[in-house]
Amino acid sequence: MYIVIVGCGGLGSALATKLADEGHNVAIVDRDKNAFKKLGTGFNGLEITGVGIDEDVLRNAGIERADALAAVTRDDNINIMVAQIASKIYNIKRVIARIYDPERKSAYRDFEIETVCPTTMGVNEIRNILIANGVKKRFELDNGISILEIKVKKNVNMTVYDIEDKFDLRVSGIKRESTIIAHDSTIVKKDDILIVTMKEAKAEALARYLGNEG
Amino acid sequence: MYIVIVGCGGLGSALATKLADEGHNVAIVDRDKNAFKKLGTGFNGLEITGVGIDEDVLRNAGIERADALAAVTRDDNINIMVAQIASKIYNIKRVIARIYDPERKSAYRDFEIETVCPTTMGVNEIRNILIANGVKKRFELDNGISILEIKVKKNVNMTVYDIEDKFDLRVSGIKRESTIIAHDSTIVKKDDILIVTMKEAKAEALARYLGNEG
Numbered sequence: 001m002y003i004v005i006v007g008c009g010g011l012g013s014a015l016a017t018k019l020a021d022e023g024h025n026v027a028i029v030d031r032d033k034n035a036f037k038k039l040g041t042g043f044n045g046l047e048i049t050g051v052g053i054d055e056d057v058l059r060n061a062g063i064e065r066a067d068a069l070a071a072v073t074r075d076d077n078i079n080i081m082v083a084q085i086a087s088k089i090y091n092i093k094r095v096i097a098r099i100y101d102p103e104r105k106s107a108y109r110d111f112e113i114e115t116v117c118p119t120t121m122g123v124n125e126i127r128n129i130l131i132a133n134g135v136k137k138r139f140e141l142d143n144g145i146s147i148l149e150i151k152v153k154k155n156v157n158m159t160v161y162d163i164e165d166k167f168d169l170r171v172s173g174i175k176r177e178s179t180i181i182a183h184d185s186t187i188v189k190k191d192d193i194l195i196v197t198m199k200e201a202k203a204e205a206l207a208r209y210l211g212n213e214g
Numbered sequence: 215m216y217i218v219i220v221g222c223g224g225l226g227s228a229l230a231t232k233l234a235d236e237g238h239n240v241a242i243v244d245r246d247k248n249a250f251k252k253l254g255t256g257f258n259g260l261e262i263t264g265v266g267i268d269e270d271v272l273r274n275a276g277i278e279r280a281d282a283l284a285a286v287t288r289d290d291n292i293n294i295m296v297a298q299i300a301s302k303i304y305n306i307k308r309v310i311a312r313i314y315d316p317e318r319k320s321a322y323r324d325f326e327i328e329t330v331c332p333t334t335m336g337v338n339e340i341r342n343i344l345i346a347n348g349v350k351k352r353f354e355l356d357n358g359i360s361i362l363e364i365k366v367k368k369n370v371n372m373t374v375y376d377i378e379d380k381f382d383l384r385v386s387g388i389k390r391e392s393t394i395i396a397h398d399s400t401i402v403k404k405d406d407i408l409i410v411t412m413k414e415a416k417a418e419a420l421a422r423y424l425g426n427e428g
Contacts, residue, residue, distance in 0.1 A: 011333050011337055011340075024345075094346070102228060119224050122332030123232060125330050126284050126330050127229060127232060127233065129310050129330070130215075130310060141387055142389075143394070147352070168395060170386040172361065172384040172386035181359060181411055182384050183378075195355070197386035197387040198395060
């Protein structure tokens with residue numbers, strides 16, 4: 001794929017490096033040419049110095065033939081403007097804007113631009129680790145259902161099917177020395193960490209059943 | 215819980231607000247008292263102005279009775295030092311350090327401090343949205359196994375069990391109008407999004423089988 005990235009800060013440079021390493025054609029734009037130093041010597045993509053809301057700059061970066069664009073500068077307003085140019089003028093189907101200020105997310109929803117807010121992701125992850133009570137939230141689906149990690153702290157002598165049958169949930173993986181895919185007949189052992197899809201409200205009861213203290 | 219947060223930037227202030235809203239006792243430390251303006255008027259926690267590596271400052275923030283501490287300043291070195299003070303001197307069991315520079319993560323692993331890198335989380339999320347080929351990676355376990363979302367683009371007339379039997383994987387949830395927990399007998403329908411735990415290398419084959427174009 002041909003991917004344009006606008007903004008070569010910590011996130012933009014890491015994204016550009018990863019995508020180039022995976023074999024994609026990457027063009028990265030930043031108004032400060034020193035920013036490209038973060039890319040490392042192995043980066044084989046296009047580096048364009050200029051402001052991302054300048055269409056000449058975007059055309060130099062190849063926006064007319066781009067399959068995807070990520071606007072990840074430190075300025076939320078620039079990100080959303082670049083994303084709109086890419087989406088509305090150049091009809092790029094895969095466009096994403098980074099958000100710094102989580103409170104603006106709902107405003108951006110009105111522009112129909114997909115957004116990612118690393119700050120919110122970090123807050124949720126840290127919160128889950130700090131508050132963990134044997135239950136670690138991995139991610140939230142909807143309808144109250146989440147994917148959780150729950151540790152087995154005692155011998156329960158049950159298969160995956162037994163646990164699924166007793167609680168309304170699905171065990172999909174188990175972290176042991178190395179992670180395995182769960183099957184109905186897999187026997188659950190002490191010190192396993194179960195990857196469970198279930199109603200979050202019922203997770204504490206399961207955690208206690210598996211020997212976690214409340 | 216009594217939680218000390220060191221660093222009141224975008225992430226620290228959002229974390230403090232969230233935890234206080236959930237009913238936890240929060241003390242937040244920043245060397246710049248203007249940083250506390252980000253907390254909003256509803257914040258009822260303790261605000262301590264000072265440098266996080268100063269033990270007097272940490273004691274003013276109540277570190278001696280803290281259940282958990284998050285070190286989330288903009289300086290990776292300060293974060294790891296604060297985390298070590300909390301862990302080694304004050305024996306706090308739940309300690310987490312934020313990392314800015316993903317390349318340092320492995321160095322920090324040696325300190326046995328749990329770390330979170332929002333930049334890396336953002337990079338992975340953006341990459342997955344840009345590159346999506348019917349497969350959206352939700353998170354990576356290990357051993358090549360990940361939790362993925364894969365869309366069903368045609369009628370396959372199969373149950374969850376049939377798909378699990380044909381490919382080596384576990385379906386744990388299905389996104390429809392509203393998300394459901396998968397069971398062996400659940401019938402898979404066109405336009406479902408399957409939440410699948412499987413070897414990532416085999417995901418494209420499954421996506422194609424389910425009608426996604428390569």
